[in-house]
Amino acid sequence: MGRDEILEKIKEITADRLGVDEGDVTPEASFREDLEADSLDLVELIMELEEQFGMEIPDEEAEKITTVEQAVDYVTEHQAA
């Protein structure tokens, strides 16, 4: 899956999970500050990414993902070949 495609999918998942407008889910958006996610929202979001992209994201890595772009980077780098 290409980077743009991953971004689109993550936008969709994020909007759905956090109940925000897809237009607000820009690459620079911070899940916590801009999209008003709390800790549990973030855990759920990570779980959804794991499911949708068929990967496991360890807790140490998940904690470093704070913006939409970081999520896209992580998925792009770790998606199954």
Place this chain on the structure above:
Amino acid sequence: MEGRVALVTGGGRGIGRAIAVRLARGGAKVAVSYRANDEAAEETARLVREAGAECETFKGDVASSEDVDALFAGVKEAFGPVEILVNNAGTTRDNIMLRMKDAEFDEVLQTNLKGTYLCTRAVLRGMVRARWGRIVNVSSVVGLLGNAGQANYAASKAGIIGMTKSVAREVANRGITANAVAPGYVETELTGALSEEIKERILGQVPVGRFGEPEEIAEVVAFLVGDGAAYITGQTITVDGGMVMQ
């Protein structure tokens, strides 16, 4: 609770067994964990099946992170993700504070409090995903009143109440409730070992004037895990013949 997957820790004997059987009667699939007594766990399984439900038993120590991982993996394989968790596994190592050994303190805290923590953490991911879950932690009136000779046990059971309230707050808006049940003195092997004199003294503090039956605790657990109890969370329900009135 029809068709729900329930896990009762420490389900081999006593209150845990009664809870397992009661949930079975409500139509749940019941997984039972136990630490040591194979025979007792088999008897629980027999009673659960007799009540018309599927049952699987899992041996392991709830205080061990590896055992808890294996337990939840096993239940998931047998029945699917746990939807109803009853943290019942508990132990006592009574001694007065002045004589208490580190090992006695640690063992009780490990099983009762850490075990509840490990199992709760393990179950939450699936419950959050499902947007539905019921957690019932078995505390004790001793956690509310204290008891001479049980500082370790009282600390663990009071700790469970604080943990229950915190977890309840964290996941309340995900359709998950967490409550504690605090039994008073119940007829089990744990209390069967008490001398007549001590039993008399205990009964003096129980307005109802008798020991409780394990089934009377199980009944309250069954209520709390039902769909009808969705608006009750973070509570500690005493089932104690009126010892504690709050």
